[in-house]
Amino acid sequence: MLIEFFLCLRRHGLQTSITELLDLLKALEQQVVFADVEAFYYLARLTLVKDESQFDRFDRAFAEYFEGVEQVDLASAIPEDWLRRSLQRQLSDEDKAKLQSMGGLDELLNAFQERLKEQQKRHAGGNKWIGTGGTSPFGAYGYHPEGIRIGQEGSNARRAVKVWDKREFRDLDTEGELNNRTMQLALRKLRKFARTGSAEELDLDETIRATSKKGGMLDLQWRPERHNAVKVLLLFDVGGSMDDFIYECQQLFAAARSEFKHLEFYYFHNCVYEEVWASNERRFSAKTPTRELINRYGRDYKLIFVGDATMGPYEIAYPGGSVEHWNEEPGAVWMQRLLAHFTSAVWLNPQPKEHWRWHHSIDMMQELMGARMYPLTLDGLSEAIRVLLKKSATAAPVS
Amino acid sequence: MQFSSTSNYIVADELALAVQAAVTLEKPLLLKGEPGTGKTRLAEELATSLGVPLLRWQIKSTSKAQQGLYEYDAVSRLRDSQLGSDKVHDIANYIKPGKLWQAFTAPERPVLLIDEIDKADIEFPNDLLHELDQMEFHVYETGEQVSAKHRPIVVITSNNEKELPDAFLRRCFFHYINFPDAETLAKIVHVHHPDIQRDLLKTALEVFFDVRKLPNLKKKPSTSELIDWLKLLLVEDVSHKQLQASDGLMPMFGALLKNEQDVQLVEKLAFMSRRRES
Structure with missing residues (x-):
């Protein structure tokens, strides 16, 4: 019973297990719901899906199983910010060049919407998906059916519309290979326990020793609890070419934030110069001199750069090379x-490693870092942490 | 058993179904949702409506799974040994049952609320897998086996600060509490402030949803903030005309906006819309 439904869910990429299916069957057996599709929908979602980011997939799978692929109008209303986000992640360099020639993202989006309307006319039969656009600027990267599906028109106006067709959870759907938890588990390795703070834990060994010393008179000994004493200084590259990696960086940041008590973070653009900033909103008014980082944070801080290191070589090598100001x-x-100050330091690069050799600036950075640049993947992260924990991490020679 | 809206708590149909399924199948129910959507209140109301006690285990960043089972108070025992107390010979005198133990041995089936489980260390849920699944555990010090007389109704809430491990999720039912729509919200408000004027409520809800729609708010106001705000409006006797006429920030904005930057943002937007009108 419901085996086909279960397989349909798995086909849509939901990681439901057999025990969960059995739970659902048991609930049906106990007649928690009876002959009510909507209640069944909620019950199935309750038992089979364990994360709200998966609700959208579930809705799609449910719709497919129960109604087949039904006809959906290509709605003219596309959530614009959502489009923008996925566009930025999907554009290749070539597209970016074309984008420039078409007059920026807004123009392109307009063109895209125009194109959509045309397509609606051509596919009057009501094809569900937007196909690849062939020679159009959009065709270059192609849309996955999962990537963009335009919701049903007017679904909010009619209350009677079925819940799973509303797909309320659309923008919560994330395809996170590097999810927050795996990253957190990787970061956990970067731990050094130390006992600091007020003494609140009973030190049994010490108590026994002290008590016997006093000839059996009880002498309680206390010690502070163990805490992760690792201190981390994170420097994030923002803007420009890093926009493509915002998602990865957010994940890393969220994971790091909940893992380390002593976490300081600042931003820079492309390469570190004399100033960094702590808040992007006030990046021009509230800058922190880089010199101050060196003075304020001790050598025991682990320094982690996050950036794609993709820039003009002169941005690293020459005075005045910065794209933003005169350095x-x-x-x-x-x-x-x-x-020279932070002897244990690594650079995490969200660019795939096989692209590194195409960028001269990455080579230069790699050399500056003393080959301590790692890709921002789980393996890369683990490797980087291993290096950070080594006592005698070697610094690049200071000229 | 049928769990439904009470005189002071409004429950959506799908949530009622979730509760019913969890109670019938004796599975823990994991609730997620924006802060202030009534996750904790649900457990309280459930216990009241079933007429059973509520055991509340509030999780903090320092909480350990073991504390929920029991704690061995070695210090008191050592002290008693100095004083020559007879209690000292039985280690069981120094075992303090935790919330799970209390829930397992309660005379009737209680509701156990594990509140804000995401606050704890990320291994915390894993340490409770067996206990929540089999509803039993072993007391190492006394060799006793504690198993549940009645499987308690377990409600777990999370604010999504940390992701929970898969193995743990598989053992729970999961429900995401959506932010209520205007209609439901009006019902909720009515439950809390039955004698609020219709006009005032309507205007207030409009203002509230407008604020929620603003992009880039650091903290969106939630149901509990709306209710606080309305309370203030009632106490201060603000009429709906005043509320409509107020340009710039709404009266008593402190109840809705909890962040200085948000206040500035709303102020700026109000200023801009005023300029456009004039």
């Missing part, structure tokens, strides 16, 4: 100063 000293000098 008196080249970025390389600031990198070396930081690395």
Whole structure:
């Protein structure tokens, strides 16, 4: 019973297990719901789906199983911010160049909407998906059926519409290979326990020793609890080419934030120069001199750069090379100063490793870092943490 | 058993179904949702409507799974040994049952609320897998086996600060409490402030949903904030005309906006819309 339904869910990428299916069957057996599709929908979702980000997939699978692929109008209303986000993640360099020639993202989006209307006319039969666009600027990257499906028109107006067709959870759907939890587990390795703070835990060994010393008179000994004493200084590259990796960086940031008590973070653009900033909203008014980082945070801080290191080579090597301001000293000098102070440091690069050799700037950074650059994947993260924990991490030579 | 809205708590149909399924199948019910959507209240209301005691285990960042089972008070025992108390010979005198133990041995089937489970260390849920599944555990110090007389109704809430392990999720039923729509919200408000004027409520809800729709708010106001705000409006005797006429920030905005930047944002937007009108 319901085996086909179960398989349909798995086909849509839901990780439901057999025990959960059995739970659902048991609930049906006990007649928690009876002959009511909507109640069944809620019951199935309750038992089979364990994360609200998966609700959208479930809705789709449910609709497919119970009604087959039904006809959906290509709605003209596309949530614009949502489009923008997935566009940014999917555009290749070539597209970006084209985008420039078409007059920026807004123009492109308009063009896309125009194109959509045309398509609606051509596929009057009501094809559910937007196909790939062939030679159009959109065709270059292609839309996955999962990527963009335009919701049913007017579904909010009629209350009678079926719940799973409303797909209220659409923008919560995430395909996170590197999810927060796996990242957190990786970061956990970066732990060094130390006993600091007020003494609140009974130290049994010490108590026994002290008590016998006093000839049996009880002498309680206390010690502070163990805490993760690792201190982390995170420097994030923001803006420009990093926009493609915002999602990965957010994940890393969220994971790091809940894992470390001593976590400091600042932002920079492309390469570190004389100033960094702590808040992107006030990046021009509230800057922190890089020198201050060196003065304020001790050598025991682990320094982690996160950035794609993709830039013009002169941005690293020459004074005045920065794309944003006039820098008196080249970025390389600031990198070396930081690395001379923070001896355990790594660079995490969200660019796939096989692309690294195409960028000269990555080579230069790699050299500055003393080959301590790792891809922002689970393996890369583990490797980086291993290096951070090594006592005698070697710094790049200071010139 | 049928769990439904009470005189002071409004429950959506799908949530009622979720509760019913969890109670019938004796599975823990994991509730997620924006802060202030009534996750904790649900457990309280459930216990009241069933007429059973509620055991509440509030999780903190320092909470350990073991504390929910029992704690061995070695210090009192050592002290008693100095004083020559007879109690000292029986270790059971120094075992303090935790919330799970209390729930397992309660004379009638209680509701056990494990509140904000995401606050704890990320291994915390894993340490409770067996206990929640089999509803039994072993007391190492006394060799006793504690198993549940009646499987308690377990309600777990999470604010999504940390992701929960898969193995744990598989053992729970999961329900995400959506933010209520205007209609349900009006019902909820009516339950809390029965004598609020219709006009005031309507205007207030409009203002409230407008604020929630603003992009980039650091903290969206939720149901509990709406109710607090309405209370203030009632106490201060603000009429709906005043509320409509107020340009700039709404009266008593402190109850809705909990963040300085949000206050500035709303102020700025109000200022801009005023300029456009004039």
